[in-house]
Amino acid sequence: MSRRDPRLDPSLDSKLRTLRGLLAPLDGALVAFSGGVDSTLLLSVANDVLGGRVLAVTVSSVLLPEREVRSAVEIAVSLGATLKVVELDPLSDESFAANDRERCYHCKKRLIEVLSPLLEEQEYESILEGGNLDDIGDERPGRRALREAGVLSPLEEAGLTKEDVRALSSHFGLITANKPSAACLASRFPYGMRLTEQALRRVAAAEEAVRQAGFEQVRVRCHGSVARLEVGPAEIELALRERRTLSRGLKEAGFTYVALDLDGYRTGSLNEESRG
Template identity: 45%
Template sequence: MDEPALKYKNLLEILAETGGAIIAFSGGVDSTLLLHAAKEVLGDKAIAASIATPYVPQWEQGEAREFAKQIGVKHVVVNMDFPAELRMNPPEHCYTCKKILFSKLLDVAQKNGVKHILEGTNIDDLSDYRPGIKALRELEIRSPFVEADLTKQDIRELSRRFNLPTWDKPSFACLLSRMPVDAEVTDQALQQVEQAEVFLIKIGFPAVRVRHHGEVARIEVPADRLQDFMDANEIHGINNKLKEFGYRHVALDLGGYKMGSLNKK
């Protein structure tokens, strides 16, 4: 048994000890494997819970619903309006967001008679800038991947072995990460970003960020795909399409995709 398999065995033992759990499920790489594992060991005592809110892309919410249905787990979707505390996109919006969202999931757990809420933070996340982790710790939310010492590479490799649809899915963050901090986030801006990113994903750029700067869309793709993007503009009319979504100027960031490039330094 190789190292990822040994870690997965440990993960299953950790999950079994809970006796039942709510799994915070976004449909991303990490939470999909976590839900798969929870279903394997807990059966009907594994419940997926997702938050539907304006700054979570509709397409990702749809993928979460589809996967939960596919593997036959109970899936609770909590609809939530845009929290007033996040409207001005404070620098610590991840902390505030996690505090609000997981407080909602605590209510879901109580209604379902479940003691444990699990989420998909992995070992690599601990060395990144993740203010939301502080909120998870304050609310006593468990992170089984951390407990089992699973890295992002482990999670992708195990997902590939289990033929999960997310094994090679690019990492995504909520749409607030596309907005400048300390600036009002409008519903129109969220819609523009989501429309633009859905279009760019469909034409072949799965790892993309559309950073919103008022009338300007600053697009980040991996540095080795900059020329591909310019070619795609000629074929698909990216510039004109994003202007249809409401942008006046469309810019390609020559530095390539950088995680958290709008974080306040």
């Protein structure tokens, strides 16, 4: 196990050393890399521990805004990591496009199908993903698919929470330390509402309009012709002041009606109805 870093809180340092210890035995790895705070920390540590025997793989699809793909490339370059961008068409899978409660399971299965040949090509041992300890609380069928395929989640296994990930990212000077949480665009649609390229691009355009208006944490939940806008709780008053600008931007993106969710952004808000 690596030597203790006196600059870190002992508990956080212990988790970091555990993370390094989990990675050290691997004979090379692929990192599923979105450019978010979790996968960036994982890539940074893995690249350091494994001496560069790491390939970051970013999936480009209609589920990820183009700005996020560009950002992932820039971040990988800044880390000195090798990156490969691969294309995926998840909507060609009817089981995914139908958008039932197993949507994330079907999507992750397709992702693994894309990554597995790369793993063999590189002659690496494992696929790593950036789930952390907090991710086990909400409804996440995709994590079941990862477990079935033997994909490793070192951050979770090391006991790192999202707060821990941000603290370590700040410690290492990673530019993603304060980056808002992100999720694929399919998470903006209630289960049972069919996913189409047009609808996904409409949501992407709507969220970009909100970001251009100066908001950081943004979700546009699609309820047919209605856009339910979630922003960070601290930004709700700003949203009320800028309601005309926001309404115009979301209508230009293709929505007929715009509603501001007064509870603000939170993960899994589309699961609330099913939980009663």
